[in-house]
Amino acid sequence: MRFKIKRHFFSLTCFFCLLYLHVFAQDQKLADSLAKVYEQGNVPDEDKLELLRNLSFNEMRDLDLGLRYAEELIDLSEKLGNDLYLYRGYLQKGNKIRYQGDLDLALDAYFKSAQAAKKAKYKIGEGTTYIAVADVYSFSNNPTNAMLYYHKAISTLREADDSVALASAILNAGDEHLNLKNYDSALVYFRESELIFENVDYPTGKAFSLGNLGMVYANFGQSDLAEKNINEAISILEELGNFYPICTYLISMSDIYLEKGDILMAMNYAARSLKLAQVHGLKEQISDANLKLSELYEKEGDLKKSLVYFKDHIAYRDSINNLKSVQNMADLRTDFEVSQKQIEVDHLNKERENQRIILISLVVIMVLGIIILATLFWYYKNIQKEKKRSETLLLNILPLETAKELKLNGKVEAVKAEKVTVLFTDFVEFSTLAEKIEPEKLVQSIDFYFKKFDEIITKYGLEKIKTIGDSYMCAGGIPTPKEGHAFSMVMAAKEMMALVENSKNNNDGLPHFEVRIGIHTGPVVAGIVGIKKWQYDIWGDTVNIASRMESASVPGKINISESTYNEIKNEFKCEYRGEIEVKNRGLLKMYFLT
Structure with missing residues (x-):
């Protein structure tokens, strides 16, 4: 028998913004110690960029404080004209806002982060930001844009030749397959990401791969394997002090024990998830844990408690920003990208028109005219070749009659x-x-x-x-x-x-x-x-x-x-x-x- 596990939204992107220094996990203790240096107020601007980057990245206990560090990093980066740290500031701003549930503002920050990374020619940063964008689109039920940006991320990170960042893109693409119930494909992606993370000794990535493998095994009805993988993932994440995904996996454990018929253990895991989410102010996880407890108490016949938890679920659910605004932003972004492409086409057409005028004026010079004609002939042959290649590719995708109609x-x-x-x-x-x-x-x-x-x-x-x-x-x-x-x-x-x-x-x-x-x-x-x-x-x-x-x-x-x-x-x-x-x-x- 198979049971469904609700997909809870989280991304690995926030764990990879320190890749270039090979820092492998967020460290709240480091944030606490660096805060003392920050409070002294005598750090030069160039050094302060790095200090703010570390503070915004490692501060996970107080998300509002982490957001303030990120915004200060953005202001200072713009003042100094430093695109690399501007990318990092917007990335951390997006991460903190996303954890708080305001997805439309997070998406805006991610696009600005990707733009800054591209301007800085920092492929790793550009690729990991595309992962974050894809995750937001995935969560807002926009699979077309989600897959577009997952592909952008994987393609960009292959150019960067960074195993950890590439593995994170593969892992999140596998998560999209899991969401779409393509369990066989998800299994292949997660196993590959786990192998890469294992080879480079990256515990955070390994934890997410193991946890998601557990979800796949649960959907295959293999609850023992599911429980083994998820427990191992939780153990790693507890050592790292990363509580957001632990809430998700605890709900998954609750589902596993519910399937086994052990209501008491299912309640314990759901209650543990709720408590952890409340301590760290994770609204979406609070909503999910309340809903799970409501369902469990309803199965037990305790309708009074079930109603209390359901009311709390509704309250926190309604406090999270409407996902429709994210979908609207997705449509706006798509329209913007289309308009940018049109500008490029118009610019290209204008350039071709100018070239045509120049060629006509140069016809009077016989020697140059021969060279131009030869060049045009060469271009013509290549265009015909590319046209034939495009038509062949189209016929590989669509039937002949359909391709002709299109x-x-x-x-x-x-x-x-x-x-x-x-x-x-x-x-x-x-x-x-x-x-x-x-x-x-x-x-x-x-x-x-x-x-x-x-x-x-x-x-x-x-x-x-x-x-x-x-x-x-x-x-x-x-x-x-x-x-x-x-x-x-x-x-x-x-x-x-x-x-x-x-x-x-x-x-x-x-x-x-x-x-x-x-x-x-x-x-x-x-x-x-x-x-x-x-x-x-x-x-x-x-x-x-x-x-x-x-x-x-x-x-x-x-x-x-x-x-x-x-x-x-x-x-x-x-x-x-x-x-x-x-x-x-x-x-x-x-x-x-x-």
Whole structure:
């Protein structure tokens, strides 16, 4: 049995602003000792920058005090024209404000921090600030902008060649997968980040990786592994004096014991989270802990106490700024970035116009004219090459007819197809094996299978829709209707099954799996979703039933629905399985291909 763990918002960004000095954890004792130096008031401005940076970073007991240090650092940095410390000041301001729950102001501070880091040409700072921006977008339910800035962070930090910062970006991207319930992908990300943090002996990062791995294991129903990892994470964070994430993991422990049926232990963990959050003024965590205690007392039948905790939950929840303002800021930021791009395009067009005028005036000089013509020819060839490359890339993403419609009209209308055959595959015990296999080998193995699947469906004129973790989805009869798509899909499924069976004998050092395949035929709606990173997709009950066919299959078998059977029964032998119960669908007739 699996249970859901509510995603509690926090980021590792605040732990990495001292990377260039290789300081590996916040230290409240250091903040207390440096405060005495600060109070003496005789520190020169250049040295005071570093003092304020350390104070704002390490002060975690009093968030308002930490915020005042950050704002003073910003003012002094602007006065001295120091972009590097300006980046650090805005980063710490964003961190303190975010912990207090004012996310729109935190986001504004992060964007100013990234701008300063970019101006200072400090890749590590720019990358870690992008992580913080992505985290805020993720928490405000804006996955498009969240993934955009996670990718920016990872790309920027790869250029910086900093293992700790890169691992933090990978860890937070994995957290986004966890939030989207892509547990297999989240497991791969968290295992990779844990390995990196372990190799560089970074306890804070290791603690977050272990805690998030615990959440994944909890969702897999492996409560012992979940409890082991989360307890180890809490132990590390307690030693570091970092209480914000401990509140989150304590609630997760409460969920684990609730699943075990131990209400008393679940209450103890939730109460511990509430007390810790109250001591340190963490409003969101206070709200979450009150809600958890309300739920637990309701299960115990103590409705009076349940109501008291629920009222406290509502009070603290309403004190946190409305996330809608953050979403509005996200939209404004997107509009700003689009307008900036338009300015660049206009500027580029203006430059090209000026070049054209210059070229016309130089035509009268024959020798220079020949050189210019040769140059233009070279540019023309390269533009054609890039155009061909772009069209090839577009065809790798979208079907040919869809790509043509997009190029012609600038958009693609959703289309209903009355009869389409949909196939799902799923590797057996993938999640279990993923825990024991190196992430690199796991990815290589999945890549091997999916590349072969791509070749097979291309051979039969089918359309790949997408991959979801270790699941592969394709369809026949779209985007252009055609006869025989069910026959083609069955032929492709047989080749896929044969490929998987034969690969078990490969001596290539990679893990190999058994596979289940399910097929169903029916109507769908097809089209493109989103405005960035287009994806051709299909929707409808047919997709859900095809997925149920796969989950109702067995390893090494191809399970088809009654509608698909009626399409191919004259060409293929099938074994009737009878009517089988399907979640939310009742009894459905199913057949094994023999």
